[in-house]
Amino acid sequence: MDSVMLARSLFGSSMAFHIIFATLGVGLPFMIVMAEIVYQIKKDRDYAIMAKRWTKCQAILLGVGIPSGTMVGVMLSLLWPGFMEIVGQVIALPFQIEIWAFLLEALFMSIYVYAADRLPPALRIASVTFVALGASASAVLITDAHAWMNTPQGFRLENGKVVDIDPWAAVFNPSLPTTATHVLVSAYVLGAFAVVSVAAAKLLGRKRPERERQYHRKGLVLSLAIGGVMSLLTALNGHETAQMLHHYQPEKLAAAEGLFETQAFAPLAIGGFTDKESRTIRGAIEIPWALSFLAGNRFDTVVKGLNDFPEEEWPPLFVHTLFNLMVGIGSLLILVSIGSLVFRFVKKKEFPRWLLGGLICTGPLALIGIETGWIFSCTGRQPWTIYHIQSTASAATQTENLGILFVLFIGLFVFMLVVTALVLRYHFRRHPVTPEMLEAG
DSSP: OOHHHHHHHHHHHHHHHHHHHHHHHHHHHHHHHHHHHHHHHHOOHHHHHHHHHHHHHHHHHHHHHHHHHHHHHHHHHHHOHHHHHHHHHHSOHHHHHHHHHHHHHHHHHHHHHHHGGGSOHHHHHHHHHHHHHHHHHHHHHHHHHHHHHHSOOSOEEETTEEESOOHHHHHTOTTHHHHHHHHHHHHHHHHHHHHHHHHHHHHHOTTSOHHHHHHHHHHHHHHHHHHHHHHHHHHHHHHHHHHHHHHHOHHHHHHHHTOOSOBSSOOEEESOEEETTTTEEESOEEETTHHHHHHHSSTTOOBOOGGGSOGGGOOOTTHHHHHHHHHHHHHHHHHHHHHHHIIIIISOOOOOHHHHHHHHTHHHHHHHHHHHHHHHHHHTTTTEEETTTEEHHHHSOOOSOHHHHHHHHHHHHHHHHHHHHHHHHHHHHHSOHHHHHHHHO
């Protein structure tokens, strides 16, 4: 494996690890805000207990997310010196502002943790809202750099030198609105379905007292409702993303759909595998004209195919599978959340054990959807680090012996995952919910 592939593998592994904590760090605060609002409306202390316990979980995850994010920053400088030479001059602004977003989150989280019960309702909600706002702003600012890599602007390269720098033009690049919205909403999806998984697992326990089961049932219904709404919003945002790709990254859209020939009335390919030799997509279910409509809101929209681009600039064709997996998981989460709520409120039945067993899987599925979405977004930009400006090969380090570093960091990530899981398990086993409910009355 050459140094470029090792650099990509090491950085990709680092991001795959960090994204778990970064995304939950955005989704959980949003869930805490929702629980606090419901508590203030219903005056049901169970929702205040949920918010308090989720905050403890957030604090543990934050303790891992901060160092893993620091490692990602170090990886950027270590593995991608050519990329950082341009980034440092053009798109450093969101990284600098992100520090203030993190400060906002940390400050108000301290206020909420230590003073929530002594604050009036409006200030209590305000404090936790600023926690969620800081976490979301941090995600948007970091995502801005990724969006800029897909639609770079705010500078020119002249004889290898960066000139005519406009930092604000770089910040407000064309793909920022759709990319940032998708990152935020998908993080809220993960936060909601992480709670769904835990609540469903608790309800499967046969020996739990009815009072505790009521508590977990409330958390399950709340998270299913939020997860369902946010999943629908990701689907709507997907339409906007398709239009953005159509205008700014047409070869990425073509690879995602396995489309080789430029055509109007282009079909949407669901499933199947892209065959590079025959330049066709095999085994897919095609919905006539749907891709053209997604790309331009008209069935006769002309969608460019891969044959219009040099083959050496094609993204890896397996991105079609990644794209289908991401969309398939999102669609499944919509159906599961809506179906579960219909079962509970329309049929007015308790959640059956078979359904609870399925709901346990929704959190891991949402995380897989996040991971495949990021891999699709970054891999679909290949062979470019900065789209049509800097190739991945020219951005990567030329240092040899990255294999040892790769093994060491993978070992560290596995260790941190195991330790985090053990700490979460130990803390919540030592602090069960029943005493908190009895104390609250």
